[in-house]
Amino acid sequence: MSLATRIAAAALMIAAAVTGASAKDWKVVRVGTEGAYPPFNYIENGEIKGFDIDIAKALCAKMKVECTFVAQDWDGIIPALLAGKYDAIIASMSITEERKKQIAFSNKYYNTPATFVTTKDSKITDTSPEALKGKVLGAQASTIHSNYLEDVYAKAGAEVKLYPKIDDTHLDLVNGRIDALLSDKVVELEWLNTKDGACCKFVGAEYKDKKYFGEGVGVGIRKDDPELVAMFNKAIAEIRADGTYKKINEKYFPFDVY
Amino acid sequence: MQSLLDMLGAGFLQLMGLIGLNSDLMARYGLRFLDGVWVTLQLVVLSVGIGALLAWPLAIARVEGGKWTARAAFAYSYFFRGTPLLAQTFLVYYGAGQFREQLTALGLWWFFRDAFYCAVFTFTLNTTAYQSEILRGAIQTLPIGQMEAAKALGLSKLKAYWTIIMPQAAGIGLRPLGNELILMIKSSAIASVITVYDLMGVTRLAFSRSYDMEVYLWAAVLYLVMVEVVRRVWDRLERRLNRHLLVSR
Amino acid sequence: MFDFLRLLSFGPDGWGDEIARGALLTIELALVTLPVGIAIGLGVALAKDSKSAAVKMLANAYTTVFRGLPELLTLFIVYYGGQMLLTRLAGLFVEGASVEVNQFVAGVVALGLVLGAFSSEVLYAAIRAVPRGQKEAAAALGLSKMRVFRLVTFPQLWRVALPGLSNNWMVLLKDTSLVSVIAISDLMRQTAIAVGVTKQPFFFYLIACLIYLVFSAISSAVFSRLEARASRGFRRVGGH
Structure with a gap:
């Protein structure tokens, strides 16, 4: 798109995109x-x-x-x-x-249920809020998973880090900046089967609490x-x-x- | 310190309630906003403070250094001034993740593992470049005669810098350095993109759950207050420290 | 080494074309924002020079706000808030109407507001640098207000303002990177996508930095020519 058409298109969109x-x-x-x-x-x-x-x-x-x-x-x-x-x-x-x-x-x-994922060499086996006290947990921001971490785990003393994309969360789990992440089980199943996901595994139970996971x-x-x-x-x-x-x-x- | 903060927090909540802001939202995120302000201040004070220490040798290297030292100092400041802070922050944060093994071997991973330290590190490198540029300019406005006079008095170069050149350059650079401090308060919002809960990070968190535009307005007010306070304090400081310049005019 | 070259190749498995497209968009965004921001800046600068205290105060308030807010915050407010506000406004006139502010427009508006605040300072200082007597002399010669501005004030203002504006442009160029967070496919965002797929953050972000560096270098070359040009007349008249 040329510069002129882009400007014209932009102007149009702001002025007259009133879809009636x-x-x-x-x-x-x-x-x-x-x-x-x-x-x-x-x-x-x-x-x-x-x-x-x-x-x-x-x-x-x-x-x-x-x-x-x-x-x-x-x-x-x-x-x-x-x-x-x-x-x-x-x-x-x-x-x-x-x-x-x-x-x-x-x-x-x-x-589909939610579940924690951690690295294969991680010592985490219990994913209760008490057991994860002091750990760094990650999730995609603005999701049921991030809300659950914020409301349950952060209050119990875990540090919670939120990322704009699930992929950024994966990257920091691989890099060791977070100890575990909470995400959708099916999404993680897909990721664990990729080359980058080979580092990691599921841990703990599935989460279905209606109040948080809907x-x-x-x-x-x-x-x-x-x-x-x-x-x-x-x-x-x-x-x-x-x-x-x-x-x-x-x-x-x-x-x-x- | 903690109890003082708590008291301030309670007062802040009441004040906000008084001017008719969404009280649910306030109860949920009000105190986190204050935490956010605190993190922002830490980011700014640490990076600008350390940057101020590093900027001097860099500026002096530009003026006094041999051909290669001066060029290296120039390249450093050119790189950090010519590229966006956002790109630098990503480069450090995600780039460090890629070199985890090497950094672990060097015993540095604990530092780069932490998003806050990564932000302080990047911001420091960035502000050092800008501050060194300001100081170099200030040093070069001083007449050469001053250095010659110092030499004639038998002062070593180091001593001449410490007692004669640096105090004057700091005075001349004071106003642009204040601007740099303000720019850094604003730029520090970038830390929020690498999971740091500074004021901007808390704001985005609150918005992502409430979708209430009000939270952005709170953030706007808090940033403006920080910037205005710094600007006024700096104005006074400048007037005080540069009294002699005003008199002589 | 060849692996890295392949990553930058143009084609299905290289990221050269994506990054080049992003770089182009970054330039477009900056070039479109420039006139918008300068126009706002000029308006605000003239308002600061106004005789009316209220106008002056408004202009100063504008500068205080948009110079004081983080650019990232301004961007979010314009992108989310602007859209909600416009939709609500449109809803008053047409039932169920929705207004679409595309990201590019939001980016231009937000960056333009910021550039307007910073350039107004530069332009205001430049306006003040033109001696009052010149304007009065021109008016005495019977020139209209408009012509005084165009023929007398502006050419001198331009010369004084150019270094400051050049600085504003450099800041704008770097600030464009922030629009990547509202999903504009600029250089920064395309780089982030490449990183997501290749897992080579250090390499790609370094490349992005180098591209910005090239833009900065070209800009400063262009501006120093412009400055030399704008100062020609000044040197001749001043005789030094």
Whole structure:
């Protein structure tokens, strides 16, 4: 893009991107996703892929709408939804009471537990808050995992470090700057099977406490769009019923993630 | 010290409640914001303080050093002034992670393991470059006659610098050094990108859970207060220390 | 060594093209911000020179705020706050409207506000450096206010302001790196992506630093030519 067109485009966007009232009979749904959370959503050769993306495409097909994808950093993913940069978040976002204060959710489309990961040479075996007192724990910021660490482990005397991306968290675990990280079990399973993840292992139990980890992962939608919530719920039920969901599940995982 | 901080904290909370800020948010993060201010101040005082000590030899190397010493000093300051602090911070923090084994062998890993130390280290290197540039400029504004006079009095070069050149250069450089201090308060927000909970780090944490823009406004007020206090204190300091210059004009 | 060269190659397994694109965006961002920031700066500087105390105070308050806030904070406030504010405003006029502020615009606005504050100081000092008598003389010759500014004040102001503005530009160039945190694919962010994939932080961040260094070097060369040019007339008239 030349400089002049960029300026023109920018000016247009600020002046006249007021997408008007017709937005309510949904023909196009803009989907926000992170693109840095394999295997659920990631960018490969400039293309956005993953379980979330396949589910989103299947849902949009059922809803008979056209879907476009917008990549957005995780820490801004809810503010950007509220600000109207896109209409739905399909990015492995857990349905929690805290988030429900800000946005609405569809029913869940998958549910996986949380777990700690540490290095293979680590002496950590017990992951209770008392046992991890004085340890340095990491998680991706603004997630159920970071909230859990902040509210439970930091209060019990652990030092908590939060990173903008799950990948940065992995990097600092490998580097030994954190003693363990709390993350999604399926995401970590994927990472442990990569070359960089070879250093590390799961440790401790799975965490499912509803208060922190919610009721599974849903589509995030603005509260003023209840009809869109209903559309997504119907579509989720449909892909569950007609086998589309099962096919996508099997493409990615040898176990059921619902 | 701790009880004093607690008292200050309680007062701060009440004050904020009084001017009608979100009290839930305040109860949850108010004290963490004060912790954040404390971390920011530590970052700034440590890096600017150590930087001030290192800047002198570097500045003098620029003026007095032989061809290669002067060039090396110039290259150092050119690199750190010509590149963004954010890039330098990433280079040190993530770069050090890559050389973990070597650093462990050297017994330095404990230092680079810690994000706060990494931030202090990077900020110090950065501010040393800027401060040395200010001091070099100040030294070079002094007339050569001063050095000659010192020599004629039989002072060694070291002594001449210590008793004659450095005090004057510090006086001349005082205003830009104050600006550098203020710039560092602002730049220290960069530490938040490498997991340091300075004022900016706490702000981002609070925003990431509450999505309430108010937290950014608190941060803005706190930074402005810090900057204004430093600016005023520095103004007074400058007027006091440079009294003789004012009189002679 | 060859491994590193391969990492920088242009093509599917090298990062040369991605980083070059990021570098280009960094330049674009800085070049677009420059006129915006200088325009704000000039406006604020003229306001500081105003006879009205209220206007003066506003101008000074502006400078105090945007010089005092960390650039990172200004960026967040403009990016998140600006979008929410505009959406709310638009909602007043059109039901369910949403306004999209793309990241590039947010970056230009935030950096422009900061540059405006810093350049206003430089420009204000420059305005004051032009002797009052000259303006009065020009006015006595019957020149309009606009023409006095264009023909008399501005050329001299430009010469005095140039070194300060050159400094502002250097700071701007480095500050652009901060926009990477609001997801603009500038040099810094592209570098971070390359690091994420290759796990070679030291190498790639060093490369990024060197690219910024080259930009700084080119800028200072350009500015010293500009300064020489702007001072031509001054030397002739002053006779030294």
